[in-house]
Amino acid sequence: MSTLADAFGFLADCLEKGAEVASDLNGRGGYEKIISQGSKESIEFEIYYRETSNEPPITYELSIGVDKYDRPVIEKERLRQRRENERYGRPMSFLFLEYGKGFAFKGNNSGLLEEENQEIGEKVDVELADPRQ
Secondary structure, eight states: OOSHHHHHHHHHHHHHHOHHHHHHGGGOOOHHHHSOTTOOSOEEEEEEEOSSTTSOOEEEEEEEEEOTTSOEEEEEEEEEEOOTTOOSSOOEEEEEEETTEEEEEEEEEEEEETTTTEEEEEEEEEEOSOTTO
16 A cells, blocks of 8 residues: 555445455455565554543454455454543453454443453354455
8 A cells, every 4th residue: 555545545445345345446456466565464454543532542453364265354353442531551342353253342331351351241242244344
């Protein structure tokens, strides 16, 4: 990818249309043209977002690789956020998917505290119909 704008455009297309379609859109030429030349590693994004200065930030992580047929696939997707009134420390994962399977937590201030391996709130299993999207 040549520019930050291209990277954000690709990310937006992945979220809207899926990794495989996004790799071919807008003259991108497929996944093999998008990754760094000769690289076998996944494309990874980490976006840190805060609605207002008073709200806890949300971190979105996305990892895109290829499946056994060399088609682009979402390897990992995770959303994390600190609990209300918590200014420091690691955020809790409230959505975590690997290859379209994983978990989500219902409600506010719920999630997985990974360092303590502690679950807070109601955990729900999630399975997507197509992990490429």
